[in-house]
Amino acid sequence: MTSQRQVIEVESDKPRRFVFVLMEQFTLLSFSAAVESLRIANRMANKTLYEWEVVGEGGTTIVCSANIEFKLDGDLPELRRDDTMVLCSGIGVQQATTRKLLNWIRREARKGLMVGGLCTAAYPMACAGILDGKRATIHWENQDSFAEEFDQVSLTKSVFVIDGNRMTTAGGTSSVDLMLKLIANHHGEELANAVADQLIYSSIRTDQDTQRLSVPTRIGVRHPKLSQVIQMMEANIEEPISPSILAREVGMSTRQLERLFRRYLNRSPKRYYMELRLSKARNLLMQTDMSVINVALACGFASPSHFSKCYRAHYDTTPYRERGSHATRLSI
Template sequence: MAEQPQTVGFLLIPGFALMSYAAAVEPLRAANLLTGRELYRWVHISPGPAEVAASCGATVACTVTAGTPVDLDLLLVCAGGRPASFRDKATLGWLKALAGRGMRIGGVSGGPVILARAGIMDGYHMTVHWEHAPAVSESYPNIMLSRSIYIVDRNRLTCAGGIAPLDMMHALIAERHGPALARQVSDWFMHTDIRPAQSAQRASLTARYGVHDSRLSQALDLMDSHPGEALKRGETARRIGLSARQLDRLFSEKLGVSYASHYRKLRLERARDLLRQSAAPISEIALGCGFSSASHFGRAYREAFGVTPASERRPAPGSERN
């Protein structure tokens, strides 16, 4: 076992995801408890306020302000559902300076978006919560983005959030103190199914839609992978070996909706993610999601969600997610 305690800093961005933060810090506490030794120390860091509120309203007191000299072995940035709206230049500059000094830095849930905004992910593989992925791909085309639950690439760690930090912390504890202790910590939290880093973030299409027809699964997969430039019904049917009429009947019988209606729903959901997570112009998002004009997009969006596209860019208190 390593003799010196590791100090982990948690930079809490207002609206951070409480579950993701807890899943990252609690394994450190458990490791200390189970060994009867101080293997880890942690410090809470704020971009400014003395207390930072999570998306659910719970607050965490912070003893360090971003920019203040602090001795850390690892810094984890915890953010919530609207990380693209965080634009504090001092904090972003501090992150860049720490990266320049070779510090090991990670992001949890929306945290990887903050790392990208700080300009410290170029040349690294990273992951992020699936809700943020479309916006990250649009805003940072040079970043090597994966849909894994977590990625450790040299001195950068990124984690998709939710309960995935439990899996990442298992790997980090095993790295420093061995797999036996990591297993004890995971068992402490009854997290017995340890997932490898490359595990999927979401359930399979079969599980999500409750379908077991291989042809429909293929069609859904094709649609899911072409959310912007929509595949024509006839092209999708041809690729899975059906006629357009058979494809329509398949959607009607298995999902209760038409092919066109389901595709429209997918495009609108992608547009909503981009509106919430990126600064791209609404007209650009409309065209990128397959709508002929901003006005056409606006009508469809209001019909689907009951609000205008512009209103999605005015976050309500407590609206941050994941």
């Protein structure tokens, strides 16, 4: 990297302070991408536009999901109204969301400061009640369970969302997109673009971009009618649509639809739909306290016995055993 970098002229008063709150098993990429964006903004402006500290419950050390230990700057602090709190979480966010943390979030949020959540951290924000009536996003793996638990939050599939003084991201590199947006808001597009160039980040996403790959990219098949049918399936898990209606919606016969799925996905439409529903069911079993009966209903199964039979045939275990083994793994 050349030392003769361009310095972006920006006006600034005192530096903006970010307080990153690391939760157990937080996602390293989401956190580091956010901090690096702020660091590079300082470097490109040749002045301290941003300051940050890294805190967490207990104030000593914390371990991320990559099993790397981090030394914290301190315990959960008293914040100023002009601070920005950024919660960083990852896998096992439910277990990492403690009563102490929730009480602290509520207390500090009452000051009116900006609160953000990276990756799965919309969960503690919602638990604390500070996302009620707000738009938000969360990592796609957690979308189903979040939607079931927090119907007072307007959940989107965007890579990031800023709604008033609340910010959420979908995880991974979406932290970069959020920080670039904030840098542009604070100090202009030129600086944000310079930061993106330093990060070799050539495609800056907005809050209008969705977090998951398109259906054709995910399944490796570019067939418009097949993509359309799969999108309808994904949008109608709780009340499945029959193959005949799906076929009619895209102007095909049921037999043609069957051949299409067999040719490109090596399974019937009914089988593919069942796998989607069982995948959502597994997420709900792993990530929520919903009863097995309610999980079955949320995934379009009329009875627990039918759900259990289908689940066992696909995953070689019952829903009850799946939940029990997951709870055991978390306690180890």
